[in-house]
Amino acid sequence: MTLPVSEELIAGANAREINALEDEYAALGRKLERSGIAIDAVKDRVAGFSVAVPTWGAGRGGTRFAKFPVPGEPTNIHEKLEDCAVINQLSRMTPRVSPHFPWDTVSDYKALREEAAELGLGFDAVNSNTFQDQPGQVQSYATGSLASTVAATRRQAVEHNIECIEFGRQLGSTDLTVWVGDGTNFPGQQDLARSLDRYLEAAAEIYAALPGDWRMLIEHKMFEPAFYSTVISDWGSSILAAQELGPKAKCLVDLGHHAPNTNIEQIVARLHRFGKLGGFHFNDSKYGDDDLDSGSINPHQLFLVFNELVEAELNPRDGFNPSYMIDQSHNVTDPIESMISSAETIGACFAKALLVDREALHLAQEANDTMMAFQALRRAYNVDVGPILAKARLEAGGAIDALRAYRESKWRERKAQERKPAGLGAGIV
Numbered sequence: 001m002t003l004p005v006s007e008e009l010i011a012g013a014n015a016r017e018i019n020a021l022e023d024e025y026a027a028l029g030r031k032l033e034r035s036g037i038a039i040d041a042v043k044d045r046v047a048g049f050s051v052a053v054p055t056w057g058a059g060r061g062g063t064r065f066a067k068f069p070v071p072g073e074p075t076n077i078h079e080k081l082e083d084c085a086v087i088n089q090l091s092r093m094t095p096r097v098s099p100h101f102p103w104d105t106v107s108d109y110k111a112l113r114e115e116a117a118e119l120g121l122g123f124d125a126v127n128s129n130t131f132q133d134q135p136g137q138v139q140s141y142a143t144g145s146l147a148s149t150v151a152a153t154r155r156q157a158v159e160h161n162i163e164c165i166e167f168g169r170q171l172g173s174t175d176l177t178v179w180v181g182d183g184t185n186f187p188g189q190q191d192l193a194r195s196l197d198r199y200l201e202a203a204a205e206i207y208a209a210l211p212g213d214w215r216m217l218i219e220h221k222m223f224e225p226a227f228y229s230t231v232i233s234d235w236g237s238s239i240l241a242a243q244e245l246g247p248k249a250k251c252l253v254d255l256g257h258h259a260p261n262t263n264i265e266q267i268v269a270r271l272h273r274f275g276k277l278g279g280f281h282f283n284d285s286k287y288g289d290d291d292l293d294s295g296s297i298n299p300h301q302l303f304l305v306f307n308e309l310v311e312a313e314l315n316p317r318d319g320f321n322p323s324y325m326i327d328q329s330h331n332v333t334d335p336i337e338s339m340i341s342s343a344e345t346i347g348a349c350f351a352k353a354l355l356v357d358r359e360a361l362h363l364a365q366e367a368n369d370t371m372m373a374f375q376a377l378r379r380a381y382n383v384d385v386g387p388i389l390a391k392a393r394l395e396a397g398g399a400i401d402a403l404r405a406y407r408e409s410k411w412r413e414r415k416a417q418e419r420k421p422a423g424l425g426a427g428i429v
């Protein structure tokens, strides 16, 4: 394995910070011990936690108004893998990459899998793209894809998804994430019931092509690019579709794809209750977007989502195996820095959820002691779990302060010299 950042640089940075970390970790350990929590056990759980990064997230995102490339950003899948390897080498929390087709198309997927493995990476869910037209494409997605009124367009979209399964099979993936941009901008533009019928019929063909151990993750989105209606608009449409398709179809919750102020943690509990919780796309939003960095606006909501996930894991019903991925648009930051920072935030919310005194919470709930139930959550949320995450990173070979080590590596400056300038295509989400 050949990792991109110099091991000496990481070791040197860690040497400067290790005394402070040991001091803070020991102090936090004593504090948690007074509550009957063994810090090493929490640290071990955090060390076992991971979240995938999307290949498209390695590029500067954009809006429909503009995109401002950053010098040295990746322009192809090979450079994206390199950048994802930097994120994982320093943070040790993002060992898998989620590819998007046809953006990441190559001629040899076996070679791509080996290339990733050499960088310490594996592949997560594969993502199909039937929301934009590609050069040379026969049918246009202007009328939609899986729900298009044009039979040949639906067929093309189904075949693309089946092709993605084949690429994913060679890459070692076991999930296909299906998000379609299908929807309408005018009342009356399409029949709301019949468009869902067409979607379900086409999705069933994709479902039928899934290998035995694969899942189809259905991602809903309330609006954008369609602004009046979307075919899979909410978790209700998503779970109904997943139930109709079969047990391998699950729902994927993108934190930004709901109406503002939606109680997402309750949706998590509902989906798990019915065996349909397939995974997450982590990001944050202030209004109705899905673009901002995870936990940058409402870290408490992220904590409450993880609180439900920890509850779900303790009560797995038909199983608990959600797929976690960062899905955000890096418009004004270095994408590597945003994903290092986001992985830390996501991991911190998981760690805080682990610190919740479940027995106290459940007893308070049963006793209708509202304040103590709330305090069980609040006490955990208020803990600064930074030393736990840093210790887990250090022990896994990462950097105590991953962002600082990244800056010291001058990775982006070096790539700005080596890589060709980015066009406007990569990274727009």
Ligand SMILES: [Mn+2]
Pocket: 219, 254, 281, 327
């Ligand atoms: Mn998403």
